[in-house]
Amino acid sequence: MKNSNFLAYIAGFIDADGSIYVRLKPNSQYRYDFQVSPSIVLYQKSTEQVFLKRLQDKLKMGYLRIRNDGMIEYTIGDRESIRKLMNLTMPYLMLKKKQAKLILRVLDKSKTVKSANDFVKLAELIDKFGSLNYSKRRIINARVVRNHLKNKGLLTP
Amino acid sequence: MKNSNFLAYIAGFIDADGSIYVRLKPNSQYRYDFQVSPSIVLYQKSTEQVFLKRLQDKLKMGYLRIRNDGMIEYTIGDRESIRKLMNLTMPYLMLKKKQAKLILRVLDKSKTVKSANDFVKLAELIDKFGSLNYSKRRIINARVVRNHLKNKGLLTP
Numbered sequence: 001m002k003n004s005n006f007l008a009y010i011a012g013f014i015d016a017d018g019s020i021y022v023r024l025k026p027n028s029q030y031r032y033d034f035q036v037s038p039s040i041v042l043y044q045k046s047t048e049q050v051f052l053k054r055l056q057d058k059l060k061m062g063y064l065r066i067r068n069d070g071m072i073e074y075t076i077g078d079r080e081s082i083r084k085l086m087n088l089t090m091p092y093l094m095l096k097k098k099q100a101k102l103i104l105r106v107l108d109k110s111k112t113v114k115s116a117n118d119f120v121k122l123a124e125l126i127d128k129f130g131s132l133n134y135s136k137r138r139i140i141n142a143r144v145v146r147n148h149l150k151n152k153g154l155l156t157p
Numbered sequence: 158m159k160n161s162n163f164l165a166y167i168a169g170f171i172d173a174d175g176s177i178y179v180r181l182k183p184n185s186q187y188r189y190d191f192q193v194s195p196s197i198v199l200y201q202k203s204t205e206q207v208f209l210k211r212l213q214d215k216l217k218m219g220y221l222r223i224r225n226d227g228m229i230e231y232t233i234g235d236r237e238s239i240r241k242l243m244n245l246t247m248p249y250l251m252l253k254k255k256q257a258k259l260i261l262r263v264l265d266k267s268k269t270v271k272s273a274n275d276f277v278k279l280a281e282l283i284d285k286f287g288s289l290n291y292s293k294r295r296i297i298n299a300r301v302v303r304n305h306l307k308n309k310g311l312l313t314p
Contacts, residue, residue, distance in 0.1 A: 001165070001249060008162035009249050012169025016199070042173070044252075047291070051252050092158060092166055095201075095208050134204070 006058065010085075011092035018042045020086075020099035021133055022106050022126045024140040032119040032154075034145055036110050036126070038103055039077050040085060046072040061085065079107055099132050116154035120146045163215065167242075168249035175199045177243075177256035178290055179263050179283045181297040189276040189311075191302055193267050193283070195260055196234050197242060203229040218242065236264055256289050273311035277303045 001009070014020065019041045027035040044052055046066055052074045056062055061084070062076035076082055086100045093100055106125055113119050123142035130138045149155050158166070171177065176198045184192040201209055203223055209231045213219055218241070219233035233239055243257045250257055263282055270276050280299035287295045306312050 002161070004159070005161055005165035005249060008158070008165040009169035009172075009251070012166035012171075013173040014169075015166075015173075016170040016175070016201075017173035044173075045291070048252060054251070092162060094166070094211070095205060134202070 007088050008092040010055070010059070011089040011094075013042060014040070014089065015093060015095035017044075018096070019133065020096055020103055021129045021135070022103060023138075024123060024126060024145060026140065032113075032116055032145070033148060033152075034119075034123070034140065036106070036122065037077070038079065038082055038106060039075055040082055040103075041076075042074040044072055044074075046070055048072065059085065083107060099129065102128055102132065115156070116149045117156055120149060120155065164245050165249040167212070167216070168246040168251075170199060171197070171246065172250060172252040174201075175253070176290065177253055177260055178286045178292070179260060180295075181280060181283060181302060183297065189270075189273055189302070190305060190309075191276075191280070191297065193263070193279065194234070195236065195239055195263065196232055197239055197260075198233075199231040201229055201231075203227055205229065216242065240264060256286065259285055259289065272313070273306045274313055277306060277312065 019039070022036060022038040025035045025037050026033065042052065042055070049064065049066070049072055052064055052072055056064060056074060061081035062074055065073045065075060067073060076085055082103060086104055090097065090100055102125070106122065109122050109125055113122055120142060123145040127142045129135065130141070146155070176196070179193060179195045182192045182194050183190065199209065199212070206221065206223070206229055209221055209229055213221060213231060218238035219231055222230045222232060224230060233242055239260060243261055247254065247257055259282070263279065266279050266282060270279055277299060280302040284299045286292065287298070303312070
């Protein structure tokens, strides 16, 4: 398969059954007590492990995780790989182009965070995944982050 | 998007979240009392109707069906379109190439049916979708067809 065709294939796969998202995870090791965790995930039944391994070998990024429920996840979590994959598949994405642009914006913005206020703005940007992905259980959103940082006295008015 | 890229995209979409299958449906209008019904189906949440409509407009085949459960199906059911789509996406399919080849074989074989015995052989070929698609509820299989045609005295030993 030609390289551009392979990337278009991956775009179709992501559009049909993949996820592009960023989560905020409580983690006191991080400066503002939350880790910004971006992911691109492809799902399949674990019977298709060989196939996902093939994708992984071709893309040279990410890792496979076998879940307990008979599913397998191919996750790309490191920022450099995410940037690369999003830029390569962007021209072919039809359904999840907005998510692709948003994850790139989040990665860019996260590099420019200089204050707790900036971090809250970043969290607000991440919140936009909620409506794009119709996700119902985003527990940690910008409001939670804002309240936490406010209580710690880190926010300026 | 270039045409070959669009076809690779569709292949990725089918591999991730599409179905390629043939069903046998009881129907006394047909010569051997069963209709051979092939389908290629793409699924999405009904919020993505505009997107599926775009695919339909580009592929110029099939129809959309809004289900009661908030899903929408884009189904290609006519044989000429199925042939065309399978031949066009075949080079790019990675997961469902076997199903694609099998549906083409079924379409070919169904044109050569000349007897009830031939029809049972066709039903046996259709049965192969069961294991390829891990389908659990194939009620009408070759055994059912064979028994029915046997009871009608149509099978030669």
